[in-house]
Amino acid sequence: MANVVESYQDLVTSRGAMRVHQFSPAGAGAHPAVIFYSEIFQVTAPIRRMAATLAGEGYLVVVPEVYHEFEALGTVLAYDQAGSDRGNELKYAKELASYDEDVEVVVSHLQNDESCTGRIASFGVCLGGHLAVRAGYHEGIDAVVAFYPTDLHSATLGAGKSDDTLARIGTIKTPMLFAWGRQDPHIPKEGRAAIHAALEAAELEFEWHEFNAAHAFLRDEGPRYNPAIARVCMSLMLRFLSEKLN
Template structure:
């Protein structure tokens, strides 16, 4: 499927304009939409390639710049020590509630987009895995794919602004979440994974769970911890999950 990746929009939110990058099929028609949440580095080349892969499967993909309140539009943080330190600092500074208002604004915009069927899903990696799950607490979201979500079990997203209540709000989840973890990921150790799964069970939510023998960020192509075989396998799971919940009528 041919795609285009040259579109962007600036969407108004309560905390300022948020730049959103789009990838979608070139074919005429309407498509289910996926909000793709990035790592702490914002819209890097690996995130764009991931978006292109999803768009090639027939989805309208929207990538928001999650730190729009703190960085100029178009800012991409480097995969180096300064970039990592800046990204980690911002994830603690930005209130979790600001991510909520960002998500609502983006979902509203997508529902009105002429290329969108109105079916909404989320997908995220690392910080984005947490944001994908949190955004899916919106009852409009039918499916979420969360790769190694960080700061979920520690409840430290927006730590410097009061912390987050994502785990406490899991009862609000209405769609089905898919969570994928690397067992060798120091950011989400066994105890953390257990706490997340126990909370999902306690809340009686619908979810799919995978653990693989991999490091953190194993999905990021070109990185030292990239695992090509597991990336292919887990993306197959993710695409099946999204197609199941977003493609059929509800």
């Protein structure tokens, strides 16, 4: 029997069906859940491997297709210039209300899933890191893990490039863990400092980890991958999730 069982479900939103890929520990029983928000490329092979690894540690992992109202269900964007251009186009075309509705739909789905204990974390990388933080506003989220979240410091996510995620971060009640690459051009030193200052000013419960690494250092495909740091980050996340969800 496989250690991890993969499946998917198409959930109903006001903007059409949203495909959610599920990675479940094999066997019966309920598990704490992790909503895993992907990069701008959607559910690529590296994202699937990361989700399966996390599920193998005993978590029910669900990965929503972020651009479900724009692309056919199952669409995966390539790690090339065309894929990058399309992914960046869509992250600024999607309305903030749609991002937030997606959180509500997935959380509600998990709360009604007998294979979920009811304890839920949000986790994301790149665009997904920002979405994981934004998910933290939902009362059903018990922990947030954000790896190099983009557009958070600049408040430029969504249609109109004007989000309020950082502006109201002081209202998040759930603990958070952040990991950053110090050589990441998408989140410069000044941007990281602004985020850290906002977290400190609000006296939130959070962890902050910086590494000498580029953007997307967790992605096990391409020249920016740093396997040693990726292992450290996975260990940090697993310890954090165990503390907050179990």
